[in-house]
Amino acid sequence: MDRRLGATDIRVFVGILIGLVIVIAVVAVIRLDTTGEKGSGLGTDFEYNLEQLGKIDPNLILFEESAKPIDTGFETTHAISIDSHGAIYVAGDKVVRVFNDGGKLLNTIELPEAPMALTVETIASEDSKSENLKIYVAMKDHVEIYNGDGKSLASWKSLGDKAILTSIAVSENNVFIADAGNRIVWCYDTTGKIINRIGRKEEDRNIPGFVIPSPYFDLAVGRDGLLRVVNPGIHHIEAYTFEGDLEFAWGEFSTGVKGFCGCCNPVNFAILGGPDPAGADDSFVTCEKGLTRVKIYDPEGSFVGVVAGPEQLVEGGKVETCDTPEECHLGGFDVAVDSAGRVFVLDTIKNIVRIFSRIEDPS
Amino acid sequence: MAEKSKPSPDRRQFLAEAFRYAALGTLGVIGGAAFAKRYRMVQDGKCVDSGLCKECGLFEKCYKPQVWQIDPYKCIACGNCATYCVLEESAVKCVQVYPVCGYCKICFGFFEPEPHDINEGAENQLCPTGAIKRTYIEDPYYEYTIDESLCIGCGKCVKGCNTFGNGSFFLQVRHDRCLNCNECAIAAACPSGAFVRVPADRPYLLKEVEHA
Numbered sequence: 001m002d003r004r005l006g007a008t009d010i011r012v013f014v015g016i017l018i019g020l021v022i023v024i025a026v027v028a029v030i031r032l033d034t035t036g037e038k039g040s041g042l043g044t045d046f047e048y049n050l051e052q053l054g055k056i057d058p059n060l061i062l063f064e065e066s067a068k069p070i071d072t073g074f075e076t077t078h079a080i081s082i083d084s085h086g087a088i089y090v091a092g093d094k095v096v097r098v099f100n101d102g103g104k105l106l107n108t109i110e111l112p113e114a115p116m117a118l119t120v121e122t123i124a125s126e127d128s129k130s131e132n133l134k135i136y137v138a139m140k141d142h143v144e145i146y147n148g149d150g151k152s153l154a155s156w157k158s159l160g161d162k163a164i165l166t167s168i169a170v171s172e173n174n175v176f177i178a179d180a181g182n183r184i185v186w187c188y189d190t191t192g193k194i195i196n197r198i199g200r201k202e203e204d205r206n207i208p209g210f211v212i213p214s215p216y217f218d219l220a221v222g223r224d225g226l227l228r229v230v231n232p233g234i235h236h237i238e239a240y241t242f243e244g245d246l247e248f249a250w251g252e253f254s255t256g257v258k259g260f261c262g263c264c265n266p267v268n269f270a271i272l273g274g275p276d277p278a279g280a281d282d283s284f285v286t287c288e289k290g291l292t293r294v295k296i297y298d299p300e301g302s303f304v305g306v307v308a309g310p311e312q313l314v315e316g317g318k319v320e321t322c323d324t325p326e327e328c329h330l331g332g333f334d335v336a337v338d339s340a341g342r343v344f345v346l347d348t349i350k351n352i353v354r355i356f357s358r359i360e361d362p363s
Numbered sequence: 364m365a366e367k368s369k370p371s372p373d374r375r376q377f378l379a380e381a382f383r384y385a386a387l388g389t390l391g392v393i394g395g396a397a398f399a400k401r402y403r404m405v406q407d408g409k410c411v412d413s414g415l416c417k418e419c420g421l422f423e424k425c426y427k428p429q430v431w432q433i434d435p436y437k438c439i440a441c442g443n444c445a446t447y448c449v450l451e452e453s454a455v456k457c458v459q460v461y462p463v464c465g466y467c468k469i470c471f472g473f474f475e476p477e478p479h480d481i482n483e484g485a486e487n488q489l490c491p492t493g494a495i496k497r498t499y500i501e502d503p504y505y506e507y508t509i510d511e512s513l514c515i516g517c518g519k520c521v522k523g524c525n526t527f528g529n530g531s532f533f534l535q536v537r538h539d540r541c542l543n544c545n546e547c548a549i550a551a552a553c554p555s556g557a558f559v560r561v562p563a564d565r566p567y568l569l570k571e572v573e574h575a
Contacts, residue, residue, distance in 0.1 A: 036552025040442030040517070045491045047442075048522035053476055211503055213465020214529050233467065234503060253469055255477045262527035263467035290471065290527035324555070325436050325533070325570075328525040 053255055054291055054310040060257060062296065062305035063343060065312065066357035070103040073351075076114070079167075080336045080346040080353065083120040083133060088336075088344060088353060091115035091137060096146075101338075101355065109150035113139050117178075121170045138165035138177060143192070156192040164215050167268075171221040174242055178229065180217040183210045185229055187242065198244040199229060207246050208234065216267035216289070216332045222299075223273055223282055232264035237284065237301065250301025255291070258303040262290040267332035272296075272341055285343050289332045294345055294356075307343050307356050322349065397545060429560040431547045432568050435533035437557035440518030440525070444534055447552040448516075454541035455516035455534050455549065457494070457509050462572045464531035466504040472524030472532045473497055473507055489523055490514075511537070530570065538566050 040046070074092030081089045087106060088099045094114055098107040117138040122131050133148035141163040145154040159165070164181035175188040176198075187196035201209025210217065211233025219229045226239040226247060238249040255261045266286040273282060283304060284297045292314065294307040310318070313333070322328035327349055334346040343356040372380070433444075433455065444455035469481055473495050478487040483497050494513035498506045509532075516534055524532040550558035561568060 034548070034551050036441070036443045036447065036554050040446045042442050042445060042517055046445070046517045046519055048440075048489075048519050048526075050476055050526070211468075213467050233465070253481075261476075263465060263469050263471050264528070291476075322526065323439050325438070325525050325530045328530060 050291060050310075053261075056257055056293070056306055056309035056311070060306045061309070061312075062359060063307040063356040064359050065308075065354055066342070067101065067355040068103065069347075069355070070099055070353040071351070072097060072099075072346075072353060075351070076330065077346055077348050077351045078115055078334070079117045080334045080344055081118050081120050082336045082338045082344060084122040084131075084339065086338050086340075087120075089118055089120055089135065090346065090353065091118045092351065096135065096137060096150075099353070101342075107148075107150060109135065109137075109146055111137060111139075111144065116140055116165050117167045119168045119170055134170075136168050136170060136175065138168045140164060143168065143175070143177065143188075154192060156188070159186065166215055167218040167220075169219050169221050169227075171225075171227075171242075174221075176219055176221065176227055178217040178219045180212045180215045183212050183217075185219060185227070185240075187244075196242070196244055198227065198240050199238075205245065207244075211264075213264045214332075216264065218266070218268045220269065220271050222271055224299075228269070228271070228284075230266055230269060232267065235260040235265060237266070237269065237286075250297075257293070257295070257306065257309075260286070261288055261293075265289060268334045270335045270337045270343075272337050273339070285335050285337055287333050287335045287345070292331070292333060294333070294335060294343065308345065308354070313345065313347065313354070428563040430538060430543050430563045430566050431536050431541060431550060431558055432561045432566060433534050433536060434557045434559050434568055435530075435535070435570050437555050438518070438521070438534055439555045439557070440521040440534065441554055442517050442519075443552045443554070444549050445515045445517040447549045449542065449544065449548050450540065452540075453516040453549075454536055454538075456511045456514045456537050457516065457518070457520055457532050458535045458569075459507060459509055460531050460533075460570050461506075463529050463570050464507065465529050466500065466506060467528060468503040468505055470497070470505065470507055470524070471527035472520040474523075476523070490520055491517070495520060507532075533570060535567055 070088065072090045072092060074090065077090055077092035079091045083089065086101060088101065090097050090099065094111045096109040096111065096115065096118060097105060099105055115137045119136050121134040121136065123134060124131055135146045137144045137146065141158045141160060143156040144152065147153055159179060162181045163179050165177055166180045167178035169176045173190055175190060177186045177188065179186055184200055185198040186194055187198060189195050199207065199210050201207060208231065210231050213233050216232055217230060219227060221227055227242060229238050229240060231238050235253045236249040236251040239247045241247060252259045260266055265288040267289045268287045270285045271282055272285060282299045285294060285307060286297060287294050292310050296304040296307060298304050322331045330348050333348055336344045338344070341358060345354045345356065347354060445453050448454055473489060474487055475489050480487055485493060492513045492515055494510045496508045496510060500506050518534055521532045521534055524530055547558060
């Protein structure tokens with residue numbers, strides 16, 4: 001009787017064991033991740049996380065988005081400029097499109113190749129009764145000039161294969177062109193003749209030379225008559241005379257909000273010249289890539305506040321602007337300002353223009 | 364004399380024949396699929412999915428052995444390469460393409476996003492395994508090289524370099540290590556479809572110079 005009972009127990013035990021093995025096998029197969037859905041399983045030390053760094057104290061944000069973003073309709077965009085009447089010029093694909101601030105398309109200028117940068121000059125007629133527009137468009141290696149109707153006025157000589165033109169500014173009879181490929185600023189007269197080269201490394205003149213790791217190299221002329229040029233590799237904005245003497249520079253590396261982050265920033269900037277919206281005339285609006293931030297600095301380079309941080313510029317509260325290398329490569333946003341002190345940010349990934357106005361009472 | 368009619372196969376015979384042919388066909392499909400995983404038509408240096416060989420009309424000259432590689436323009440550096448490889452130490456490593464590198468003083472593929480100081484101290488480095496070496500060249504330029512014996516292919520530096528720099532750091536399957544499995548475990552786990560087959564005589568997909 002006992003023996004029979006013992007035999008029964010062993011069979012039950014073997015049955016349970018086989019059942020357990022089957023259950024474990026089924027669970028193991030179900031848990032097996034062959035599609036990567038469960039992630040790498042690496043610890044937090046292996047994660048690249050900018051979330052905390054991208055958060056900006058709301059008290060530092062001085063601007064707010066004041067209008068619906070303008071959809072430019074481009075597949076790729078490169079530069080934005082605003083004329084004295086507030087028309088918005090966006091260069092992308094092989095076209096310059098002109099919009100009003102409501103996003104209505106006003107004009108289109110077809111280009112022979114992809115543009116890199118543009119600026120618009122307003123020229124008063126001799127009797128001061130009318131105005132003419134001159135639109136300077138920098139291609140990769142040369143400049144094309146158009147009138148307000150989109151008629152081609154001139155095409156300047158190529159600067160060679162090595163040239164990568166990234167910014168253009170006009171002041172009186174001088175046209176300044178930033179060339180990231182040659183790491184120099186070319187100074188032309190308005191007929192297209194080169195009259196000076198600015199920024200070549202010269203220790204005797206205390207000029208450090210431009211350090212440009214990626215094709216972002218911006219410039220603008222201030223109302224004080226000095227040319228401002230970004231030296232992105234050393235996180236500086238440098239002030240040069242038109243003769244090429246370095247007067248002073250400001251800017252420092254910092255991932256914190258007061259400095260410029262990453263290897264090479266700011267990528268673009270604009271100078272607020274109209275009625276002062278940020279508490280200091282001629283203050284600078286800078287734009288950084290990586291940790292996308294648009295900020296205001298006073299003319300001496302002291303941090304004033306933030307126009308928009310990653311949380312305002314990247315949808316869904318994400319901090320990182322880009323996922324794929326292609327998106328990251330396009331991720332250097334451009335900025336422009338109008339005479340009312342509004343800041344226009346060209347999102348070169350989504351190809352839209354965002355408009356920001358000063359918050360009346362930030363508190 | 365009336366001709367004796369040929370007996371028609373009975374149902375059992377018919378089913379047995381059908382099963383044999385179906386089994387043969389399945390084997391052919393499996394064999395073909397296995398062949399297609401390892402060999403693909405290569406024309407003008409690129410893999411093509413269909414079409415006859417321009418040279419011979421068959422596969423003798425055009426079908427060439429394939430190996431796995433990562434398309435650096437699709438890779439999002441998710442970290443799966445470090446852990447899904449069947450090898451104990453992943454065959455995927457970070458590589459550096461020097462013509463694309465900006466030789467930055469403050470390289471965000473090398474430094475933590477918020478470094479304590481700009482020097483090679485371990486606390487300032489982004490790479491958890493210390494696989495990147497920083498060498499001074501001339502002010503303000505530095506060279507960055509990967510020590511493959513330390514790199515586990517996690518892609519953390521790739522993310523930093525893509526986000527802030529030129530993207531000169533990126534992941535590649537190193538063919539001195541890769542077993543070239545028919546069903547690559549990392550390829551199956553790749554969320555961005557960056558794993559592709561490339562001709563074995565051109566086994567790397569390198570980034571091109573797109574900057575100054």
